[in-house]
Amino acid sequence: MIRVILTDVEGTTTSISFVHEVLFPYAAEHLDEFIRAHQYEAAVSAALDSVAQESGCKRDDLDSLLASLQGWIREDRKVTPLKLLQGMIWRHGYERGDFQSHVYEDAADYLRRWHDRGLRLFVYSSGSVEAQKLIFTHSIAGDLTPFFSDYFDTRVGGKKEAESYRNILEHLGVEPSHVLFLSDVAAELDAAEDVGLRTCLLARAEDSPGSTMDARDRPVARDFSEVDRLLLQD
Ligand SMILES: CSCCC(=O)C(=O)COP(=O)(O)O
Numbered sequence: 001m002i003r004v005i006l007t008d009v010e011g012t013t014t015s016i017s018f019v020h021e022v023l024f025p026y027a028a029e030h031l032d033e034f035i036r037a038h039q040y041e042a043a044v045s046a047a048l049d050s051v052a053q054e055s056g057c058k059r060d061d062l063d064s065l066l067a068s069l070q071g072w073i074r075e076d077r078k079v080t081p082l083k084l085l086q087g088m089i090w091r092h093g094y095e096r097g098d099f100q101s102h103v104y105e106d107a108a109d110y111l112r113r114w115h116d117r118g119l120r121l122f123v124y125s126s127g128s129v130e131a132q133k134l135i136f137t138h139s140i141a142g143d144l145t146p147f148f149s150d151y152f153d154t155r156v157g158g159k160k161e162a163e164s165y166r167n168i169l170e171h172l173g174v175e176p177s178h179v180l181f182l183s184d185v186a187a188e189l190d191a192a193e194d195v196g197l198r199t200c201l202l203a204r205a206e207d208s209p210g211s212t213m214d215a216r217d218r219p220v221a222r223d224f225s226e227v228d229r230l231l232l233q234d
């Protein structure tokens, strides 16, 4: 019996186009100015330490650190310090009203229904916990954060590594078979299944037209109402 739902964000609750056409360009545009202005603040400075380590650039060569970060944005690298810095930059964007986040109508609807049915809901995304909370606070469907119990990012490990799901299970304190993980990326679901989680692949028409293929023969849903019908009706 499923008691916990763990959901990915991009391609699952939220369109890929919002992340790639709104969030990433916004971070790229404001990165240099943001880091030059905030570089001595503890959280930014610690992230820059990690950028230097990861990139091999000198810590005091800010231009090279910025060039590495811009390259990682272009390549969509899921590097923790980039993700932390992006979250801080997006906060300014949301607070200034530059954009609202996209959440699919069916996702907002079923997150509410599942929460009201007593399921516990969690997020696991490569975006930082701060970025996740911002997405669900400032969504076009309203503030969805009351439905979530907690959030996980790459500080528990990468999404394609089984160890990350083991770490999440430790926090959740439930048997793996009671947890359903939702994602649009089969390799993430493979890693979750390796430690015993139930899984469902989201194949949204807008994000992956025509794709309902899944090598492991797991459930495939076009939206959250199908997840509910396929896996959550007892
Ligand atoms: C949740 S913040 C915006 C998304 C993001 O930065 C990202 O890398 C998306 O990764 P996901 O694991 O949600 O597919």
Ligand SMILES: [Mg+2]
Residues within 6 Å of the ligand: 008, 009, 010, 011, 012, 183, 184, 185
């Ligand atoms: Mg995804």
